[in-house]
Amino acid sequence: MSDPFETEERQALRESGRGFAAREIAPHLDDWERDGLVPRELAKKAAAAGLLGVGYPEDVGGEGGSLVDSLVLAEGMVAGGASSGVLASLFTHSVAVPHMLRLGTPDQIERFVKPALRGEKIGSLGVTEADIGSDLAATRTTARRDGSDFVVNGSKMFITSGTRADFVTTLVRTGATGPGGLSILVIESGTPGFTVSRKLDKLGWRCSDTAELAFQDCRVPVENLVGPENGGFVLLMHQLMSERLSLAIQACGVAQRCLDLTVAHTKSRITFERPLISRQVVQHKLVEMRQRIELARTYARAIAARYDAGEQLVAETCLAKIAAADACSYVVDQASQLHGSMGFMRETEVERHYRDARIFRIGGGASEPLADWAAKMFGYTA
Structure with missing residues (x-):
């Protein structure tokens, strides 16, 4: 069975996201971290590159595609050096405009949705x-x-x-x-x-x-x-499913990025006259990191594909986010540990991911209430 996340078109989209992040984000990210802001110009650059409107209908100013396309784009951008903090800032419209796409008026589309997808309004x-x-x-x-x-x-x-x-x-x-x-x-x-x-x-x-x-x-x-x-609560609950899937895929992307960086580091780091990766304890840690990523990502992608096909999956999106957040927490911790003292330094990318990853278990619904809601949906209550 073909993987909807790995079609030829989506592989190209992922690569576009990777290239954009490598050019327009990674070289400036340390400065933005110090400033505490992502410049507004980045949204206009992303819109000009055809990225800001991915997953939104063309008749409202988007680039077309679906939720899966936006998730693929996020994977690529993280792989190119973007942080989850940058994605939260650059794509804030992804939590601000879906309600209007679903039940908004033509006037609201013109005043808010279209300018947001052009990078003109935040x-x-x-x-x-x-x-x-x-x-x-x-x-x-x-x-x-x-x-x-x-x-x-x-x-x-x-x-x-x-x-x-x-x-x-x-x-x-x-x-x-x-x-x-x-x-x-x-x-x-x-x-x-x-x-x-x-x-x-x-x-x-x-x-x-x-x-x-x-x-x-x-x-x-x-x-x-x-x-x-x-009628706002029902409208919000519908949007939260896609937000949680987005956070789940981002968490898996961050974990994968940290694994990739750690593999490269352990191959180049020489300790006691041997590459760090030559030690069995390190190899086992890397395998465990990969295993947790693969399991969480496979589940999150499967639920995203079903959601894209029209299924209402409130409980399953909760599980996907919980699993991905837990996997990411483990992987960033191990990545920091295997980088040694450099994993504690601000100049090391895994240090930033280590701090950023903590939000995945809180934002978009903390893991504990998500588990409570899933239990109710599955009938696991007294």
Whole structure:
């Protein structure tokens, strides 16, 4: 049976991503890490190269293709030296615009989706709140209808690209408590009452800006409502499946990159007059690293292909992300160890991946609540 991830076209796409990352990202990444920002120009370069719109319909300004195409592109970019932090920043629109693609109005497509895919506007997703985390049904930020506007009050925390965003696709409470009272509003930067409270400092993903946002009597036009009022939770849950698959594939890509770097290092590193890779304990570690990557990646790719074919796989996408995050955590740790003291140095690429990889077990839904949701879906509850 042919692998949908390894068609001739997708191999070429993967190579395009690898080349773009090697040229436009890897040489500058250390500077971006120090600056705490990915320059806006990178999005325009990616759009000009035909990469920013991969997986999006041509009639909304995309390059065509499907989720699998976007995942293949991510694999290639990581292989070319891009970090998961760069991907989070460059492709933030992947979590900001799908809701509009699914149920948005033509006006929303023109004002937000098309400019984002051209690299002209940066979109962000405002969901998480302090003390809520993965419990999205407990969202407290409110949006009260007042004539032709919604008046928004509340705050959002840990928002990727929040300091640079031109618009934030925001989960708000428009109705009663629980998931049935949630809606999605697009809130534009510059709207009175919308402020970036602070830029957050992080362990990893340091090149990707992360913000706390505040809304105080922020008036948002009703036409910025995405989908039906009080229908935001279902819309968000659909998008989260693709986000978790993306994170799973990225985690596997990072793990593969670290394995490749470690194999090269252990071949060139001479200790006690022998290459490090000549020692059995090192060989066994490398085999274990590869085994964990292959198992996690095979499962994640299989679930992604089924999702691409139209299956609803809430529980399975949770498992794919958990497995990939765990595999990546193990591999980056072993990669750092096998690099020795250099694995602890900022000048070594595996050091950055070691820090960045920690987010895979938290972002897009932490592993523990994902396991809880999977258990409920499978009927493994009392």
